[in-house]
Amino acid sequence: MTEADPAAPPESGLALRGITKRFGSLVANDRIDLDIRPGEIHCLLGENGAGKSTLMNVLYGLLTPDEGGIFVDGAPVLVRNPKEAIAAGIGMVHQHFMLVEVFTVAENLVLGREGSAGFLSMRKARRTVRELSERYRFDVDPDAVVEELPVGVQQRVEILKALANDAKFLIFDEPTAVLTPQEIDELMVVMRSLRDEGKAVVFITHKLREVREIADRITVIRRGAVVGTADPTEPEGRLAELMVGRAVSLVVDKQPTERSATPRLSLQGVSVANAGGQVVVEDLDLDVHGGEIVCVAGVQGNGQSELADALLGTLPVTTGTVTLDGARISGRSPKEIIDAGLGFVPEDRQHDGFVGSFTVAENLVLNHFDETPFARGIRLDLARIRGNADERVGEFDIRTQGIDTPVSALSGGNQQKVVLARELSRPLAALVASQPTRGVDVGAIEFLHKRLVAERDRGTAVLIVSTELDEVAALADRIAVMYRGRIVGVVPPDTSREALGLMMAGVPTEEALAAAAAAHRGAADDGVPAGEDLT
């Protein structure tokens, strides 16, 4: 579990020695040593918040380390800004793409390397895009405007940018988070071909399956420190234990429950247009009964977000009806819908879920602060608001210094607990939760999953929108796969990952199931939901 000789950086490749980065009292990176060799794919495995991204930002010159150094081919290099990183041969494919969305692909490529001419010459940039695109079979149009491209293609533009700078060391920061299973496969092909060309590829992730599939070497980071290196052949359970620091179980203890006879949340012929007027959900029917969890699976951007917003009423339902316990809620205001008994966990909690500068206590009453018992007339009852907060903090095990701490100071997992605690603290007919565990550590995931199942057991209709197939498999009683605003099919939770992947790409249910079965890969290994061999 040690690097060869920490003192001496190797003669070829990229090496980090003793990198330490502190934010105030927090040590985000603690004396990290890392070797990245040409011609290998090196996985950096760690939980959300383990310090992977901080480390890579140090490597790319976006953060300055407090201690430690970076070596290229045995010689120390100064990387104080991205320019120096690029000069040292380091290229980065950012998790949130560093692309100017209103620019074309060629403009994005030329940005920062325009040359000294003064006037823009796009011809050369276009040629570079075409050449690189041909070489790696990327199929990217240099004149396409980035924001109009699918996410997978945007990512290729990001890769092209690094390649255009002749990067020798390519860092991929959580590159699979936004991709379909098929796109992930294609990305892996690209990463392998880069490796075979002799480039050093760093793959940052927390997904064990992907690590085992592609890594040549694995370094595990926990709480800012390297806790070990591992071989890709090691079982997932062992890797998970290294990553989290204890044995984890992502299998949710879920007993069969009585489904309500009639659906509590029902969508009939629902169409939704996004803010720009494009119809992104079309003629969608879906029933969610009390006591069941229906998961909407699909690749980001296929209308799930808009569907969730429309259920809450923040986007209008253009045609069709939504009923909650038989009463129509489509066309009503969010306030009325919330009062009718819809709980809502938004996809992007920072943006929509809470007010960061508000205290835990205030956020816990954010959507019913003006109702009894928390208000009398327009007077807030602070004592009751605080009392409620004390209760919820205990019940949901929210780790906070106090109920008067602003929520922005909490960790992601605890922030999400605040959101969920608020929604579950009142009687619900239905709960709509989008990406309920995105960016949350494993401990919190376990807890949040338990609470979601408990809510289902209470007889609430639970609709979960998730792009994580592991999560879908762990929670769902039924899975509805969404593609381009329509539901491709509703399938049972034991449907194979391949079949789900195909459906998420728009292949009709029957065909997808047949194709997946034909591939004969299901039973033994990959078809089993991830959690189950994570013991």
Place this chain on the structure above:
Amino acid sequence: MTALDPAPRTDAVVPTTTETVESPEKRRQRLSTGVLIAVVGVLLLVSLGSTTGVARFALSDAFDEVQLGTVPLPGLPTVAVCAVLCLLAAAAFLSGRVHGRLAALAATVAGLAVVIGFLTWAAAGRDLPFPVSNQFAGTLSLATPLVFGALCGVMCERAGVVNVSIEGQFLAAAFAAAVVGSVTQSVTWAILAAVVAGVAMAALLAVFSINYLVNQVVLGVVLNLLAVGVTGFLFDQLVQPAASTYNNAPVLDSIPIPGLSSIPFFGRVLFDQNILAYIAIVAVVVVSVVLYRTTFGLRVRSVGEHPQAADTVGISVRGVRWSAVLFGGVLAGLGGSFFTLASTGQFTKEFTVGNGFIALAALIMGRWRPVLATVMCLFFGFVTQMASQLQTLSTPMPSQLLLVLPYIATIIAVAGLVGRVRPPAADGVPYEK
């Protein structure tokens, strides 16, 4: 920083079909436009009651070499026709049946009908004809500082720095032009001094917004106040007691372009302006070329849209923003000098009277694009000139109310006709590294 980051919210959403519905945003904009036109149409109908006689429009004034005579329009019928046209256009908008070009046509018809109807009502039965060529010449002259201001705003905001202090830059520049112009008795030095003052104000904007991350809207307001205070104090203390020394700058001569300026009607309108007006036209071209055709422009737009992206490819976000803001300062300085040098050569306190803010509005309505913003400046120049022309006609409208027309036009334009527009994504967002 993976954990708490929001998911990319700008994922390219795959639309199910090519089908689109009218978004609430557009619907609201369409309806408010329709209601607005309808209200104006009804007002015109009401004004029929006070329309008498013939409205005369003079195409040339007494000094023109070629006299084009006056066009008489019968008051009552003209206003009535314009009112009906407005109501028809309003109906078209409210029904929601017209789209694309038809909608643009309806809007144009309504716009023309409003202007002609209003002018006819105002000029009907007056002793003097309404001077049309003055109207257009005055429009250009009033629009000149606005164009400079709006272009200044384009440069700043495309780089992600909101500039609410165009007004203050104008004021400082106008003051500098007056004092330096008076002392040197040179227009050139006056303009140069104005540019220096504009750049100095821009540097304050840059240092506080870019280096000290002060909220940019607030900063702009405070800088305006600073300009008012400092120019006001210096005016009271220094300039006023010795006005002949310090407040007696030379005035710009108009430069007729040989040949072109003698074209009837258009010659006087377009080709007989002062040097700053010609520079303004050049500036529009320069700013457009710089923004869209140069590497600097690409960098400016990138730091205004996605500064991190620019940073990660090795561009100095602060450096580019500073350059853009200072460049804007040059333009604002030129615009400020116009107030002093194109009128009396004298400075009075706060005499830019909100032109900087109107330039800001023009910039927003021009969607942060140099040419469109210029068109909006012409619109404001037109309204302002119309108001001041009507004052001399002793129209039924009190002059105090005519003077606020440009401001009301701005509100209507911002609220009714423009709706929400998409600014540079990082406009107003300080970049912390």
Place this chain on the structure above:
Amino acid sequence: MSTATTPPAGPGAGEEATPPTGPAPATGAPRTAAGPARRFPWTDVVTTVAAFVLAFLVGAVLMIVSDSDVRSKFAYFFARPSDALAASADKVGGAYGALLAGSLGGVGPITETTAQAAPLICAGLGVALAFRAGLFNIGGQGQAILGALLAAYVGFTLHLPPGLHLLVAIVAGLVGGALWGGLVGWLKAVAGAHEVIVTIMLNYVAAGLLAYLLTTTAFQRPGRTDPISPIVDWNATFPRLAGTQLHLGFVVALLAAVVVWWLLERSTTGFAIRAVGANPHAAATAGMSVARTTIITMALAGALAGLAGVQAALGPSASGLPVPLSAGIVGSIGFDAITVALLGRSTPLGTVLAGLLFGALHAGGLAMQSVAQTPLTLTTALQALIVLFVAAPALVTKLVPFVRTRKAHTSGPVPQGGLAS
């Protein structure tokens, strides 16, 4: 939230910083459920004092540069520097001495300070309240004009019994401001018009309206040709403490501050205002109506600025009678108010204190003008400079190294972002 490039502002702000099982990170002072704790903000005081000193230094330079006498002595500075220095010291010392004496030197000046502070506090509260909802209310000027207009109209047209007359006049002013402000909120909520542009334009419209009305028979004083109104009835004038300038208006201003505090910290309306201001998306997701909150906030902010106009119209001047309505009735109150709110960091208490400080500056400025012949406009420049320095504590630290200030950040709870709606 930026992505890769921003180091977390505090623990947990960027990366999920805390280990899953660790204790929550320290976050500074404990806070109450309803808002930031009132631990005494020493750093703010220090910054403010330093900002004042720096601003006054710049003001001194301005005075020296612009005074022809002093400049003439600088012409032979190298021959006899003492002349130039003495003249400078005289000039600056005289002006600032008069300023100090005119604001704090005795009961008269101190109560003049309260009289000047009253409208500043009211209008400052209007700006601060809007800030808390994420709105830039640059329209205090127009709202104050409307307030003054209606209050004065009631004051000189109706003839009601004592007490009642004043009350009705105040209410009229509040309504006027609320309408002018509410219009902005409505235009923003319904048509998406940015409040900065609309408020600025409405300032000019209000000024034009005032100028026009002062030529009509309803407003113009009979027998006068210049735009000036009749004098407000005695019954509608704020009563003052005999022999001083302390009048009821100051008490009303303090009361307004208390009401705003209660509204923001203890009422559901304030909860919504703060939520919408801090994160409109989350507020909308929690069922609050951003549009409604915007309209309510702007109407309330307008009412407060209108109250500042009421102070201008009904507050007794040195002669004991209110100043009659004229074009300059509210001065530059709307813009002063912004500096007051900024200096007061958008809290009611801070606004009161900032209002008193700038009230003193105004009162002293008047004395400075009459005693030391230094134009009043200097106070406008000083005000802007003070706020600039306060807004950039990092700059103050740089210029005055021994002053330790809080870490660089934008001033107070001011909404972020640009002019996009």
